[in-house]
Amino acid sequence: MSEIGQNISEVLQSLPKEVRLVAVSKYHPAEDIKEAYECGHRIFGESHEQELIKKVDLLPKDIVWHFIGHLQTNKVKYIAPFISMIEAVDTFKLLKEINRQAEKCGRTIDVLLELHIAEEATKYGFSLDACREMLEMGEWKELAYVRICGLMMMASFTDDEEQIRKEFTIASNFFDEIKEKYFADAPYFKERSWGMSDDYMIATQCNSTIVRVGTRIFGKRNY
C-alpha cells in the first residue's frame, strides 16, 4: 500500500468506528488525493475554493468534498453545485447565501456552524452567545435549502492537553444544549466536527463524530 494509504489506515484503526475521517488535502496535489482514493478513501476536506474547484475537475466524481475553511459569501456560488458539506458557517449572512445558491442548484446543502472557543483572536466562528442569539432569532428555520447538521470547531494551538480537552468539552456541552433546544426533532443534527492531526484522539474522547486530519495523512504542507 502507498504511504498515504498506510497513514489513512493507521488513523482509521485508531478511531472509534462511528467517527468519520475527513482527509484534509489542502495544499497537496490532486495525485495525493488520487492515491488516497485508490486505497478506498472518499471524504476529503479543502479550505480554498479555487484549489478545490481545480481538484474537483481532475478527480473522480464520487468524492465527498467537505469545505472546511473560511468561505466568503461571494464564493459560495462556485462550490454550491457539488459540495457535500460546508463545515465552517460562521455568520448568518453566509448561511443565507448558501441557502440562496443551493436553491438555484435545486439541492439542499448540509452545513455545520463553526464555534469560536479557542483563545486565539484570529480564529473565525460564532461565540457561544452569538450562536445562541442567531438560533433564538429563528430566521434560519425559513432556510429550506440548508440543513444544519451540527457544529465544528478548532481547539487552541497549544501543547496543553487539558486546555484542548476543556475546549472540546465546552463544544460538546454546547452541542447538547442546542440539540435539546432547537434540534430535538432533527435526527440529522448529530455532527460534532473536532479533532485535527495533533488532537484527534482527545477529540474522539470528547464526542467528536468527524475528525479533520491533514498532516498526519499527507505530510507537511508547502504553503
Ligand SMILES: *Cc1c(COP(=O)(O)O)cnc(C)c1O
Ligand atoms: C488544515 C485544517 C485541518 C487539518 O489540520 P492538520 O493539523 O494538518 O491535521 C483541520 N481543520 C481545518 C479547519 C483546517 O483548516
